[in-house]
Amino acid sequence: MVRDKMKEDATIWISGTMHNIFSIGQLLTELDFKILNIITWEKTNPPPNFSCRYFTYSTEQIIWARKSKKTPHYFNYELMKQLNGDKQMKDVWRLPAIAPWEKSCGKHPTQKPLSVLTRLILASTKPNAWILDPFAGSSTTGIAANLANRRFLGIDREEEFLTISKNRKLEIDIPKIAATYRQKISGFNDKNELELFLVKEPQIEYKTEINFDSKRGDRLT
């Protein structure tokens, strides 16, 4: 159970659609999480609705909740404000759907854009933090985490998605590609803002609280 693996001040982000977001919210409440926000990601370029019998689906909801009702969570208020033209960041994020360059290592059917994951990671974690995605898919969470100098553990039951994930990681291990991707991620005022922010962000050393086998490099015991 993910809740048991979370630190007391940790937060969880769960994305959904109108079909499941209400049940997710209900479950989180029953499990004693404190819901902090429900972000609406408004896709600036949604795919058309071919049936022409409904409004075009153009949003996804992302619930942000914290583990503990008592222990405060981290929120980078200042950076979020900076990204929103020096006004408080709202819970509606207008960001484009996934771009072709994000599929350089193959396609995952429900791959999220790096812009959404980068924003939520920067808002709620400090450098070197461990981020877990137990439904990693193509590991957009991990790529955004590593590009932002955070650590990542991903799990997926499908071998083909783990292969895409590993290839995406190998790609960003090339510093020039990582630098280019940091410039391409949407949601910043200009193409150098993410890199400049990361350079200035104070580094924090966390104790590794999971069993990490350093001899095997990337394997968890």
Ligand SMILES: C[S@@+](CC[C@H](N)C(=O)[O-])C[C@H]1O[C@@H](n2cnc3c(N)ncnc32)[C@H](O)[C@@H]1O
């Ligand atoms: C919505 S996708 C995640 C997509 C991801 N955010 C991305 O950008 O690529 C959910 C993933 O969870 C995986 N999954 C579903 N049930 C699982 C389970 N019980 N254990 C591990 N992985 C699971 C699926 O294989 C799928 O790749």
